[in-house]
Amino acid sequence: MKGKTEDATLNGFLDRGSHLSGDLKFEDGFRIDGKFEGKISSGSELVVGENADVEAEIHVERLSVNGTLRGNVVATERIELHPKARVLADLTTPALAIEEGAFFQGSCKMGQEAPSNVVGMPAPAVSERRI
Numbered sequence: 001m002k003g004k005t006e007d008a009t010l011n012g013f014l015d016r017g018s019h020l021s022g023d024l025k026f027e028d029g030f031r032i033d034g035k036f037e038g039k040i041s042s043g044s045e046l047v048v049g050e051n052a053d054v055e056a057e058i059h060v061e062r063l064s065v066n067g068t069l070r071g072n073v074v075a076t077e078r079i080e081l082h083p084k085a086r087v088l089a090d091l092t093t094p095a096l097a098i099e100e101g102a103f104f105q106g107s108c109k110m111g112q113e114a115p116s117n118v119v120g121m122p123a124p125a126v127s128e129r130r131i
Contacts, residue, residue, distance in 0.1 A: 010028065010029045011029055013030070018035070020034065023041075024038065026044065027044060028044050030042065031049055032047070035054075036053075040060065041059045044060065046058065046062070048063070048067045048068075048069050052066075052069075054070070055071055056071045057071055057072050058071060058073045062075060062079075063078070063080070063093075065079070073091045076093075077093070078093060078094070081102040083102055084102075085099075085104070087105070
């Protein structure tokens with residue numbers, strides 16, 4: 001991640017050859033280069049490294065991907081997909097950066113959700129007139 005990565009503290013690391021499944025929670029930055037399946041939540045940054053294979057429901061502040069990611073992601077600040085990223089996921093974030101070479105298949109929802117009190121109005125009926 002540009003900007004914040006330089007000052008962020010790495011709280012944990014899942015290295016290549018490691019496999020973990022379950023719920024992952026962390027306070028500062030976390031990097032995955034191994035295989036992870038489950039749920040990930042944090043108010044900080046998650047880095048999915050080049051060798052990572054992640055299948056998860058993710059809720060973080062910032063996400064940087066350069067490996068394989070499948071699942072659903074909510075990032076409250078930003079998501080970055082780097083050149084070697086392979087992402088098959090539904091993303092929700094206010095800012096998305098996709099670099100050339102990255103693969104993304106899924107949906108992306110950006111911005112704030114519409115208020116729940118908005119009601120759709122039916123279109124006016126069109127009457128047929130014969131001349």
